Amino acid sequence: MFPQMAVIEVTYIVNLDEVLCDGCRLCLPVCKFKGMISIPGERMPMVDPWSCTGCGTCVTTCPQDALTLRPKEEQ
Ligand code: SF4
Numbered sequence: 001m002f003p004q005m006a007v008i009e010v011t012y013i014v015n016l017d018e019v020l021c022d023g024c025r026l027c028l029p030v031c032k033f034k035g036m037i038s039i040p041g042e043r044m045p046m047v048d049p050w051s052c053t054g055c056g057t058c059v060t061t062c063p064q065d066a067l068t069l070r071p072k073e074e075q
């Protein structure tokens with residue numbers, strides 16, 4: 001017998017507006033899914049589209065309104 005598994009289809013992921021982002025990095029520690037990643041030598045984080053679940057936690061954390069949820073197929 002296999003244990004029951006929940007399959008969640010991700011339809012939205014976060015989009016980072018590089019013009020609005022000031023590199024404060026507040027969004028990095030709030031993501032539990034490693035959807036926001038740090039690039040060595042760069043202040044601005046990057047979205048990992050394979051890990052982001054579209055939970056929206058980082059969106060409400062960003063003081064610059066640089067993060068928005070967008071349909072995954074648009075990215
Ligand atoms: S919280 Fe917003 S402004 Fe700060 S690094 Fe993340 S996306 Fe950029």
Ligand code: SF4
Nearest residue numbers: 031035052053056058
């Ligand atoms: S939307 Fe959720 S999963 Fe995606 S990067 Fe933000 S906090 Fe992480």
